[in-house]
Amino acid sequence: MTQLENEAGGSPHFDEMTGLLYLEQQLDDDHSKAIEQHASTCANCRELLRVLKNESVWLREAIVAEDEAIPARFVGEPERKASMWGWFAALGFGAAGAYTLWSGIVEPWLTQASNMGFTQGNLMTMLFFSGAFWNGWTDVGRAVEFLAMVTLGGVAVWALRRYFRRQAGVAAVMGMLGLALIAPVPAHAAETAHGDPNYTLPQGSEVKTDLVVSADHAQIDGTVDGDLIVFSRDVEVTGHVGGDILDFSQELRMNGKVDGNLRAFSRSLVVNGSVAKNLMALVHTLEVSRQSTVGGSATLLTADGMLSGPIEGDILALAEQLEIDGAIGGNVNVRGADLTIGPTADIAGQTEFRGPKQPEVAPGAKLASPIAVTIEKTTPEYSTWRYYWHQTLRWGAAFLLGLVLFLLAPGAFLDATNAANRVGLSMGIGLLFLVGIPVAAAIACVTIVGLGVGIATLLVYIVAIYMSQVFVGGWLGEKLLGAGVGIGPVLARLALGLAILRVIRVIPFVGPLSMWVVIVWGLGAYVLTLHKRVRYQIAKA
Amino acid sequence: MNSTELAELLSRVRAGDADAWGELYRGYAPAIFRFCRRALPSREDAEDATNEVFMKVRQKLGTYDASRPFTAWLYKVASNHCWDMLRRRRIRQDLETGDVETLPLEHPDPGQLERLQTEHTSKEVRAGLDKLPDRARMALVLRYFSDMSYDEIAETLGVRRAFVGVLLLRARHQLREVLQGGGESAREATAGGRL
Numbered sequence: 076m077t078q079l080e081n082e083a084g085g086s087p088h089f090d091e092m093t094g095l096l097y098l099e100q101q102l103d104d105d106h107s108k109a110i111e112q113h114a115s116t117c118a119n120c121r122e123l124l125r126v127l128k129n130e131s132v133w134l135r136e137a138i139v140a141e142d143e144a145i146p147a148r149f150v151g152e153p154e155r156k157a158s159m160w161g162w163f164a165a166l167g168f169g170a171a172g173a174y175t176l177w178s179g180i181v182e183p184w185l186t187q188a189s190n191m192g193f194t195q196g197n198l199m200t201m202l203f204f205s206g207a208f209w210n211g212w213t214d215v216g217r218a219v220e221f222l223a224m225v226t227l228g229g230v231a232v233w234a235l236r237r238y239f240r241r242q243a244g245v246a247a248v249m250g251m252l253g254l255a256l257i258a259p260v261p262a263h264a265a266e267t268a269h270g271d272p273n274y275t276l277p278q279g280s281e282v283k284t285d286l287v288v289s290a291d292h293a294q295i296d297g298t299v300d301g302d303l304i305v306f307s308r309d310v311e312v313t314g315h316v317g318g319d320i321l322d323f324s325q326e327l328r329m330n331g332k333v334d335g336n337l338r339a340f341s342r343s344l345v346v347n348g349s350v351a352k353n354l355m356a357l358v359h360t361l362e363v364s365r366q367s368t369v370g371g372s373a374t375l376l377t378a379d380g381m382l383s384g385p386i387e388g389d390i391l392a393l394a395e396q397l398e399i400d401g402a403i404g405g406n407v408n409v410r411g412a413d414l415t416i417g418p419t420a421d422i423a424g425q426t427e428f429r430g431p432k433q434p435e436v437a438p439g440a441k442l443a444s445p446i447a448v449t450i451e452k453t454t455p456e457y458s459t460w461r462y463y464w465h466q467t468l469r470w471g472a473a474f475l476l477g478l479v480l481f482l483l484a485p486g487a488f489l490d491a492t493n494a495a496n497r498v499g500l501s502m503g504i505g506l507l508f509l510v511g512i513p514v515a516a517a518i519a520c521v522t523i524v525g526l527g528v529g530i531a532t533l534l535v536y537i538v539a540i541y542m543s544q545v546f547v548g549g550w551l552g553e554k555l556l557g558a559g560v561g562i563g564p565v566l567a568r569l570a571l572g573l574a575i576l577r578v579i580r581v582i583p584f585v586g587p588l589s590m591w592v593v594i595v596w597g598l599g600a601y602v603l604t605l606h607k608r609v610r611y612q613i614a615k616a
Numbered sequence: 617m618n619s620t621e622l623a624e625l626l627s628r629v630r631a632g633d634a635d636a637w638g639e640l641y642r643g644y645a646p647a648i649f650r651f652c653r654r655a656l657p658s659r660e661d662a663e664d665a666t667n668e669v670f671m672k673v674r675q676k677l678g679t680y681d682a683s684r685p686f687t688a689w690l691y692k693v694a695s696n697h698c699w700d701m702l703r704r705r706r707i708r709q710d711l712e713t714g715d716v717e718t719l720p721l722e723h724p725d726p727g728q729l730e731r732l733q734t735e736h737t738s739k740e741v742r743a744g745l746d747k748l749p750d751r752a753r754m755a756l757v758l759r760y761f762s763d764m765s766y767d768e769i770a771e772t773l774g775v776r777r778a779f780v781g782v783l784l785l786r787a788r789h790q791l792r793e794v795l796q797g798g799g800e801s802a803r804e805a806t807a808g809g810r811l
Contacts, residue, residue, distance in 0.1 A: 096781050126726040133733045135760040137741035149645035496660045
């Protein structure tokens with residue numbers, strides 16, 4: 076305590092600090108008595124005490140005042156009784172949506188895939204776990220299965236956490252982490268080569284097993300008896316690959332011979348050699364030259380494709396521009412902006428094209444039947460009932476997802492809608508994750524052992540993007556209807572919010588923009604909620 | 617709710633009675649929300665914190681000493697949680713020394729202080745609180761909302777007991793500055809490392 080100047084013949088004035096401590100009864104008796112004695116004779120210090128005391132009362136009244144609205148969720152506990160209309164509506168729309176999704180999209184693709192030589196019934200199994208890709212997929216498959224089990228285990232631990240002792244919870248988490256660390260077993264029975272920075276398999280050399288190459292430039296002039304898996308900036312194959320080629324590169328030139336399939340995920344792919352089975356390409360530019368051969372089907376996702384060489388099977392393509400000027404043994408099914416059939420094209424099967432304009436067919440082109448063209452309008456068909464039915468189904472599917480999320484994790488659901496209140500923060504984080512997650516997943520995929528993790532991350536990412544509308548819809552509904560308590564009001568808010576988002580979504584120009592805003596915003600809210608909950612669980616442990 | 621009813625309610629909650637938990641929640645959540653709203657800079661933060669405080673209460677109820685007032689214990693849990701939230705965000709300034717020397721020692725102008733009290737509504741005071749540095753705001757809330765003792769405030773904020781009075785006085789000065797239109801100076805003081 077600091078005392079100020081002495082008055083002649085009197086006790087010293089006390090300062091504001093001392094006065095406050097006196098009023099708050101924090102001084103011992105001797106000091107208190109000294110203050111009282113001084114104040115009884117000093118008008119200034121008495122006035123100071125009076126003003127400080129009034130300030131304390133004023134502060135207390137302002138701080139404890141109950142003139143602020145309390146969120147409804149804190150006024151009462153959420154009701155346990157469910158609204159039956161919500162259940163029936165959600166299940167009905169969900170079932171209709173699932174049926175439409177299956178009959179309209181999945182089944183036709185499965186049929187098409189089956190026609191193209193992919194005979195396995197399950198598309199995901201075919202894509203990810205088929206031996207046609209790579210024997211090492213078995214290990215990746217195990218890793219993905221393991222990750223799925225770990226995830227399920229984590230959910231179970233989370234759900235049962237209140238029944239666990241803290242030590243048991245920590246042990247379970249640590250145990251799972253340990254298992255996760257040892258889970259991604261690298262593909263065995265394969266030779267691995269790292270370029271320094273380049274890698275060359277010389278002509279005359281032979282690799283008896285699979286070959287996994289990671290290099291700046293990879294040159295395969297020799298023979299690989301098994302599969303060739305290559306991660307490289309650019310790749311040239313002039314040799315012989317007995318199995319499949321699985322390529323992740325910027326540029327692949329395949330001038331050699333492949334006994335299996337060629338699967339390429341690259342910026343540019345040029346095929347000058349022979350592919351005994353199927354060609355699958357997710358590339359920006361594609362050229363299948365006249366001297367090449369493809370023994371099976373071609374599945375293509377490309378911006379600019381040129382098919383001059385013979386393809387014995389079918390073609391299924393999603394392409395911005397595609398030119399076919401070679402012999403095609405099967406059917407051709409193309410969806411895109413621009414299809415050109417060149418003068419030396421010879422298509423034995425049926426040709427279907429779906430795009431904004433008629434395909435160009437050169438005079439000399441040979442087609443077994445006229446091209447079945449479906450002109451797609453760039454604007455939705457607002458005048459058809461089917462359009463509105465689809466919009467309703469989409470609303471129903473989103474509502475069903477929101478209902479499931481709310482029932483499974485009501486706290487997280489409400490937290491996520493609440494996190495959407497932080498618009499700027501949510502959108503900033505959402506944008507960061509919208510861009511960052513695919514990049515991180517791609518990096519994980521390139522590391523081979525992280526392939527399963529990368530794919531799983533992308534799947535979760537896609538689901539999270541879809542979920543974003545639920546959180547923004549919930550937020551919007553709460554802004555309009557208020558924060559009513561119980562499952563009924565929550566569902567009503569969600570239904571209204573999603574309906575409004577759906578209506579905005581169909582407005583030309585504004586709709587696509589709103590979709591991106593909702594994705595970024597909702598994704599950010601989701602990430603914020605996850606972060607908060609993970610942080611909380613860590614703190615609790 | 618009298619002490620007997622509260623004790624019975626708490627024992628039912630400990631036994632896992634969901635209805636009892638609902639009753640406890642309904643009874644105390646509004647007050648805890650108000651506390652969190654005063655302690656934290658935004659309404660959203662307060663809503664988050666209230667949820668989390670009750671999760672902690674449910675976990676820690678077994679450690680509650682029935683010989684002490686339940687409300688005091690509840691505010692203690694809430695204040696620890698709010699302060700922890702602020703601390704984790706690294707927006708709290710941990711400097712506690714050097715302030716004593718910078719405290720104004722002269723008597724405040726009583727007339728000016730009285731005008732301040734009559735010219736500003738409770739709502740304006742609370743808006744002013746939101747603009748204070750976290751520790752200053754927290755000190756005022758702990759003292760004047762939760763009626764915590766200096767020992768409890770010192771324990772919650774992790775400062776020496778002797779420093780609590782300094783904190784409170786400094787907070788009052790900062791609030792006066794904010795209400796007089798000098799809010800930026802309070803923030804600048806925080807940014808500059810002076811509490």
